[in-house]
Amino acid sequence: MNKIVEKYKLSESVFKFIVEAPMIAKSRKPGNFVILRIGDRGERIPLTIVDSDTEKGTITLIVQNVGVSSSKFCQLEAGELITDLVGPLGKATHIYKAGTILALGGGVGIAPLYPIVEAFKKAGNRVITVLAARNKELLILENEMRQWSDEVIVMTDDGSSGRKGLVTEGAEEVIKREKVDECVAIGPAIMMKFCAQLTKKYEVPTQVSLNTIMVDGTGMCGACRVTVNGETKFTCIDGPEFNAHQVDFDEMLQRLRAYKSEEDQARNKK
Amino acid sequence: MTDHTEMLKQERNTPWRVELRNSVPGKDRIAIERVKMNEVEPLERIKSQTCEVNCGLTPEQALHEARRCMDCVNPTCIEGCPVSINIPKFVKQIEAGKFLDAAATLKEFSALPAVCGRVCPQEKQCELKCFYSEKMNKEPVAIGYLERFAADYERLSGKIQIPKVEERNGIKVAAIGSGPSSLSFAGDMIKLGYEVTVFEALHEIGGVLKYGIPEFRLPNSVVDVELENLKEMGVNFEKNFVVGRTASFDDLKELGYKAFFIGSGAGLPNFMNIPGENLNGVMSSNEYLTRVNLMYANQSDSDTPIMLGKRVAVVGGGNTAMDAVRTSKRLGAERSLIVYRRSREEMPARLEEVKHAEEEGIEFMNLANPVEYMPNAEGRVAKARFQRMKLGEPDASGRRKPVAIEGDIFDIDVDLVIVAIGVSPNPLIPACLPGLKISRWGTIEVNEETMQSSIPEIFAGGDIVRGGATVILAMGDGRKAAASMHRYLQEKQKK
Numbered sequence: 007m008n009k010i011v012e013k014y015k016l017s018e019s020v021f022k023f024i025v026e027a028p029m030i031a032k033s034r035k036p037g038n039f040v041i042l043r044i045g046d047r048g049e050r051i052p053l054t055i056v057d058s059d060t061e062k063g064t065i066t067l068i069v070q071n072v073g074v075s076s077s078k079f080c081q082l083e084a085g086e087l088i089t090d091l092v093g094p095l096g097k098a099t100h101i102y103k104a105g106t107i108l109a110l111g112g113g114v115g116i117a118p119l120y121p122i123v124e125a126f127k128k129a130g131n132r133v134i135t136v137l138a139a140r141n142k143e144l145l146i147l148e149n150e151m152r153q154w155s156d157e158v159i160v161m162t163d164d165g166s167s168g169r170k171g172l173v174t175e176g177a178e179e180v181i182k183r184e185k186v187d188e189c190v191a192i193g194p195a196i197m198m199k200f201c202a203q204l205t206k207k208y209e210v211p212t213q214v215s216l217n218t219i220m221v222d223g224t225g226m227c228g229a230c231r232v233t234v235n236g237e238t239k240f241t242c243i244d245g246p247e248f249n250a251h252q253v254d255f256d257e258m259l260q261r262l263r264a265y266k267s268e269e270d271q272a273r274n275k276k
Numbered sequence: 277m278t279d280h281t282e283m284l285k286q287e288r289n290t291p292w293r294v295e296l297r298n299s300v301p302g303k304d305r306i307a308i309e310r311v312k313m314n315e316v317e318p319l320e321r322i323k324s325q326t327c328e329v330n331c332g333l334t335p336e337q338a339l340h341e342a343r344r345c346m347d348c349v350n351p352t353c354i355e356g357c358p359v360s361i362n363i364p365k366f367v368k369q370i371e372a373g374k375f376l377d378a379a380a381t382l383k384e385f386s387a388l389p390a391v392c393g394r395v396c397p398q399e400k401q402c403e404l405k406c407f408y409s410e411k412m413n414k415e416p417v418a419i420g421y422l423e424r425f426a427a428d429y430e431r432l433s434g435k436i437q438i439p440k441v442e443e444r445n446g447i448k449v450a451a452i453g454s455g456p457s458s459l460s461f462a463g464d465m466i467k468l469g470y471e472v473t474v475f476e477a478l479h480e481i482g483g484v485l486k487y488g489i490p491e492f493r494l495p496n497s498v499v500d501v502e503l504e505n506l507k508e509m510g511v512n513f514e515k516n517f518v519v520g521r522t523a524s525f526d527d528l529k530e531l532g533y534k535a536f537f538i539g540s541g542a543g544l545p546n547f548m549n550i551p552g553e554n555l556n557g558v559m560s561s562n563e564y565l566t567r568v569n570l571m572y573a574n575q576s577d578s579d580t581p582i583m584l585g586k587r588v589a590v591v592g593g594g595n596t597a598m599d600a601v602r603t604s605k606r607l608g609a610e611r612s613l614i615v616y617r618r619s620r621e622e623m624p625a626r627l628e629e630v631k632h633a634e635e636e637g638i639e640f641m642n643l644a645n646p647v648e649y650m651p652n653a654e655g656r657v658a659k660a661r662f663q664r665m666k667l668g669e670p671d672a673s674g675r676r677k678p679v680a681i682e683g684d685i686f687d688i689d690v691d692l693v694i695v696a697i698g699v700s701p702n703p704l705i706p707a708c709l710p711g712l713k714i715s716r717w718g719t720i721e722v723n724e725e726t727m728q729s730s731i732p733e734i735f736a737g738g739d740i741v742r743g744g745a746t747v748i749l750a751m752g753d754g755r756k757a758a759a760s761m762h763r764y765l766q767e768k769q770k771k
C-alpha cells in the first residue's frame with residue numbers, strides 16, 4: 007500500500023500524483039516505470055516515473071484518464087492509498103553527451119519525456135523540445151520543460167497555444183535548421199510512427215518509449231511483445247525504449263487494439 | 277544413506293507397526309482394489325474455473341487404500357520421491373487411524389504436502405517405484421491421494437500443528453520469489469531461528485501455485501493456509517518488491533541481509549517465432565493463465581480483460597498446456613484443442629490431467645506443429661496452419677524426435693491460440709549480479725549438493741536452476757539450500 011501525498015490537476019483529464027515510495031524513489035532512473043493496481047480486483051497498469059524526491063521518499067506519476075483503471079486512479083485523493091505499486095521496471099534511458107537532442111512529446115507522452123529531457127540536459131546536451139497536444143487545455147508540463155530545454159516549441163492541433171500543426175512539423179523545422187544528434191519521441195503510438203518516419207528520412211538516430219499493453223511487467227507473460235528489427239521483444243524488460251527506425255509500429259497499433267471491445271464494454275458498464 | 281536405512285528399519289520395527297503389519301495377511305492386502313478418487317462429473321465441473329475436480333478420499337476410502345500398502349522391508353517407493361518422504365510410515369499411520377500423526381510425518385519432509393498430494397506427477401515418482409507397480413504389475417498404492425488426504429484432514433480439523441521454531445538468532449536472510457522453492461526454504465530457516473524475509477515481485481504470494489496452476493486443480497485456499505502457517509511461524513513477506521530493481525543485492529546487504537536464496541523461477545514464456553505469432557488472439561499460456569488465475573479476468577468484477585475464444589488451439593503437451601486448454605473450456609469454448617508435435621506417450625503432462633482433459637471433451641491433435649497464423653479483417657487470428665509430423669530417431673533426451681512430413685499441411689479455424697511450449701529462466705537477477713555463474717540456458721549454476729552458487733552467500737533452487745521442473749523438486753532444493761546455508765552461516769560466525 008502506498009500513500010498519495012499530493013494530487014494536482016494538470017488538465018481536464020490529466021492528473022499529477024506525488025506518491026510515497028521511498029525505495030523506488032531511490033533506485034529509479036529516467037525511463038523506468040511502475041505498475042500499479044487500484045482495488046482488490048484492479049488491473050495492473052504501467053505508468054512512467056516522471057520524477058522523484060529521495061529525501062521525501064516520493065515519486066511523481068502523471069496519468070491521463072482514458073479508461074476504467076486510469077479513471078479509478080484519477081478519482082483517488084491525497085491521503086488515500088494505492089493498493090499495489092511495484093517498480094522501478096524497464097531499462098533506463100541511455101543518457102550520454104550526444105550534442106544536440108531533439109525531444110518530441112505528444113499528449114500525456116510529455117510526462118515520460120520529462121525525466122529524459124532533464125537527464126540529457128544535466129549530461130551537458132543542447133536540448134530542443136517540441137511539445138504537442140490537441141489544444142491548450144491538454145498541454146502539460148510546459149513550464150517544467152522550459153527549465154531543462156534550450157528551446158521549447160509548442161504545437162497544437164487547433165492553434166490555441168503555440169503554433170497550429172503537428173509535432174512532426176515542429177520537428178522537421180528544427181532538423182532542417184540545425185544538426186540534431188539524437189531524437190527522443192514519446193506519445194501515442196501513431197505519433198511515434200510518424201516521428202520515426204520523419205527522422206528516418208533525415209537519418210537522425212531516434213529512440214521511442216513504447217506504451218504497449220502489459221500485465222505483470224516483469225517478463226512473465228509476453229502481452230507487451232513488439233517486433234523490433236524483425237525480432238520479438240518484450241517491452242517491459244527489453245524496453246520500453248527502442249530504436250524507432252526498427253519498430254514495427256503497424257503491428258504495435260494493431261496489438262494496442264487487442265482488448266478494444268472488452269475495454270469499451272467495461273467503460274460502459276462502470 | 278546407511279544411517280537413513282537404519283532409521284527406516286528401526287521405525288518399521290516399532291511395536292505398533294509390527295502389530296499393524298501382522299494384523300492383515302499380505303495376500304489379503306494384495307487382493308484389495310486400488311481406490312478410485314471421487315470426482316465432480318465432467319459436465320458439472322466445466323461450468324466453473326474454481327470447482328476442484330478431485331474431491332479427495334473419505335476416511336473410509338483412505339483406511340481402505342492404506343491397508344493395501346505392504347509396509348515393505350525395502351520400501352522402494354521412497355526412492356521415487358525427490359524429498360524421500362517416509363511413505364510407509366505415514367501410510368501406516370493412516371491405516372492405524374492416526375491421521376494427524378500422518379500429517380506430522382509428512383511435514384517432517386515436505387513443507388507443502390497438501391500441494392504435492394495434488395500436483396506431483398506421482399506416476400513418474402513414488403508410485404512408479406511402489407512394490408505393486410515394480411514387482412506385481414498392479415496398480416500402485418495411491419500415495420498421492422493418501423498424502424492429500426492426511427494434509428487435508430489436518431487442515432480441515434482446525435488442529436494444524438505449527439512447527440516449533442528456535443529462538444530468533446538475529447541473523448537476517450532473504451528468499452527471492454515466493455514459489456515453492458522459496459516457501460520451503462523459508463519454512464526451514466525460520467525453524468532454525470533466522471529472521472526470514474520472502475520478496476515477491478507480484479502482488480500475490482505463491483509463484484506458479486497462484487498465477488499458473490488453476491483452482492480446479494489446486495484451490496488458492498489450500499495454498500493460503502500454508503502461507504498463514506509460515507506467517508505464524510514468523511516469516512516476513514514483502515510483495516511488490518523486485519529484487520535487483522526495487523533494491524539491489526548491495527542495498528539488501530546494507531539492510532543487514534547475510535545470505536540469499538534465489539527461487540525466482542523460470543517465468544519467461546517461449547514463442548516459436550513463426551509468422552502471425554504476434555497477432556491479437558495469440559498469447560502465451562502464462563498470459564492467459566495469469567489473467568484468469570491472478571487477475572480473475574473471467575469474473576465480472578475484475579478490471580482485467582480477457583479474450584474469450586470459441587475455437588481454441590493450445591500448442592504444447594505439458595501441464596501448462598493442459599491447464600490452459602481446460603481453462604478455455606471452462607470459459608466457454610465450443611472447441612478446445614491440444615496440438616502437440618510428438619505422440620501421446622511423449623506428453624510430459626501428468627497422466628491424471630490428460631485423463632481429466634479427455635473427459636471434459638478436449639480434443640487431442642498429436643503429431644502436428646503450427647507453422648503460421650492468419651488474421652481476419654480486424655487483425656485477430658482466424659486460422660492456424662499446421663504441419664503434420666512423424667516420429668523419427670531418438671534425440672539426446674531419448675525421446676523420438678518429431679520430423680515434418682513433407683507437404684502434409686492443413687488449416688484449422690481458430691479464434692484463440694495459446695502457446696505453451698515451455699519457459700526460460702527470468703534474466704532479471706542474473707543481469708544484475710555480474711559475478712554469478714550462469715549456464716548457457718540462462719539457469720543459475722549451483723553445487724548440486726549445497727545449492728550454493730558461484731557467489732558464496734547466494735544459494736539458488738527451483739526452476740531458476742533446473743529450467744521448468746516440478747513443485748516437489750523446487751521444494752527439495754529449497755530445503756537443501758536451507759540446510760547448507762545454515763552450515764555456511766554458522767561457519768562464518770565462528771570465524
Ligand SMILES: Cc1cc2nc3c(=O)[nH]c(=O)nc-3n(C[C@H](O)[C@H](O)[C@H](O)COP(=O)(O)OP(=O)(O)OC[C@H]3O[C@@H](n4cnc5c(N)ncnc54)[C@H](O)[C@@H]3O)c2cc1C
Nearest residue numbers: 051052053054068069070072073074075076217218246269
Ligand atoms: C511503459 C509504459 C509507460 C506508461 N506511462 C504512462 C504515463 O506516464 N501516463 C499515462 O497516462 N499513461 C501511461 N501509459 C499508458 C497507460 O498504462 C494506459 O493508459 C493505461 O493502462 C490504460 O488503462 P485503462 O484501464 O484506464 O484504459 P483501457 O480501458 O485499458 O483503455 C482505454 C483506451 O486506451 C487504449 N490503451 C490501452 N492501453 C494503452 C496503452 N498502454 N497505451 C496507450 N493506449 C492504451 C485502449 O486501446 C483504449 O482505447 C504507459 C504505458 C506503458 C506501457
Ligand SMILES: Cc1cc2nc3c(=O)[nH]c(=O)nc-3n(C[C@H](O)[C@H](O)[C@H](O)COP(=O)(O)OP(=O)(O)OC[C@H]3O[C@@H](n4cnc5c(N)ncnc54)[C@H](O)[C@@H]3O)c2cc1C
Nearest residue numbers: 453455456457477483484488519540541738739745746747
Ligand atoms: C501452468 C503450470 C502448471 C504446472 N503444473 C505442475 C504440476 O502439476 N506439478 C508440478 O510438480 N509442477 C507443475 N508446474 C511446474 C511448477 O509449478 C514449477 O516447477 C514450480 O512452481 C517452480 O517453483 P519455483 O520455486 O522455482 O518458482 P516459481 O513458482 O516459478 O515462482 C517464482 C516467483 O519468483 C518471483 N520472482 C521472479 N523474479 C523475482 C525478483 N527479482 N524479485 C522478486 N520476486 C521475483 C516470480 O514473480 C514468481 O512468483 C506447473 C507450472 C505451470 C506454469
Ligand code: SF4
Nearest residue numbers: 357392396401402420
Ligand atoms: S511428495 Fe510427491 S513424490 Fe513424494 S511421496 Fe508425495 S506425491 Fe510422491
Ligand code: SF4
Nearest residue numbers: 345346348353406407
Ligand atoms: S513400495 Fe508400495 S507397498 Fe511398499 S511400502 Fe512403499 S507404498 Fe507400501
Ligand code: FES
Nearest residue numbers: 223225227228242
Ligand atoms: S508485461 Fe508481461 S512480459 Fe511484459
